[in-house]
Amino acid sequence: MRLTPQILPDREAIGEVVAEIILDRMSAKGDKPFLLGCPSGRTAVPVYDALAREAARGRDLSNLVIVMMDDYVVPDETGRYRVVDPDSSYSCLGFALRDILAPIAAASESSDTAAPSQVWTADPAAPEDYDARISAAGGIDLFLLASGDSDGHVAFNQPGTPRDAKTHIVTLGEATRRDNMATFPEFTHLDMVPGTGVTVGVDTIAWLSAEVVMILSGEHKREAFARITSAEAYEDDWPATIVTECRNPLLLVDRAAAAVPV
Ligand SMILES: O=C(O)[C@H](O)[C@@H](O)[C@H](O)[C@H](O)COP(=O)(O)O
Structure with a gap:
């Protein structure tokens, strides 16, 4: 299904809108865990910031379960993969703990509300267990999605990913590693970016999510904007087009990504 984008002024406005949607869906679930x-x-940083602001205002986010989409992996001494040390700045698990949970926990404490504490990440030694775990919990309530700038990766799904891909180990292509290198200043050379990851598959996203929100913000997402808004269905050379095949999709774009004059 071709998606009609909703264009908002900037990434902060997108953050506010998405946080509102999350809070609304959490209310509808009552006391049950909410898998994000x-x-x-x-x-997605402005979304996480907006959630922390809500927690500071006394909003109870203790039912929130953070389900990470991917992480970098390395082999241990026996050759089995494990996720990279969460203390490393590029660890996605570390990001979840430091940049999603900790600010919400601090804000919750300041307003005397209970804080969320659950973060899930795929076990690279048994990737397929992640889909089973998510499914057994009733699925993802809302999946936040972003697109790679230059190759359209979504989570770590690379160009060429088959439509039926579940959670899997992936060799990261140069374009994904270059895109992600931009996020971490200590990666001064491409060789420093790990070459292997574990990721939910495109089918994990489409099959196990009740709702998805794809966010595109900044000039560097213009190609992603063009590709995603022109897709009718999944195109494996731009995996983020999986959003067209998800249940209840929303495409939120800022003016810079949509090339709309300010
Ligand atoms: O970071 C992740 O967990 C994902 O691997 C990745 O798919 C990311 O969402 C895109 O690379 C967009 O990244 P930016 O939001 O930094 O542009």
């Missing part, structure tokens, strides 16, 4: 599928990276 999350990217690390730059795009």
Whole structure:
């Protein structure tokens, strides 16, 4: 299904709108856990900031479960993959703990509200278990999605990913590693960016999410904007087009990404 984008002034406005949607859906679930599928990276940061502001205002986010979409992995001494140390700045699990949960927890404490504490990440030694775990919990309530700038990766799904891909180990292509290098100043050379990851598959996203919100913000997302708004269905050379095949999709774009004059 071809998506009609909603264009908002900037990434902060997108953050506010998405946080409102999340709070609305959380209210509808009452006391049940709310599974939020999350990217690390730059795009969703204003959403996480807006959620922390809500927690500071006394909003109870303790039912929030952060379900990370991917992470970098390395082999251990026996050759089995494990996610990289969460203390490393590029760890997605570390990002979830430091940049999503900790600010919400601090804000919750300041307003005397209970804080969320659950972060899920795929076990690279048994990637397929992640889909089973998500499914057993009733699926992702809302999956936040972003697109790679130059190759359209979504989570770590690379160009050429088959439509039926579930959670899997992936060799990261140069374009994905270059895109992600931009996020971490200590990556001064491409060789420093890990070459392997574990990621939810495009089918994990489409099959296991009740709702998805794809965010495109900044000039560097113009190609993604063009590709996603012109797609009718999944195109494997731009995996972020999976959003066209998801249930209840919303495409939120800022003026810079849509090339609309301010
Ligand atoms: O960061 C992640 O968890 C994902 O691997 C990745 O798919 C990311 O969402 C895109 O690379 C966009 O990144 P930016 O939001 O930083 O542009």
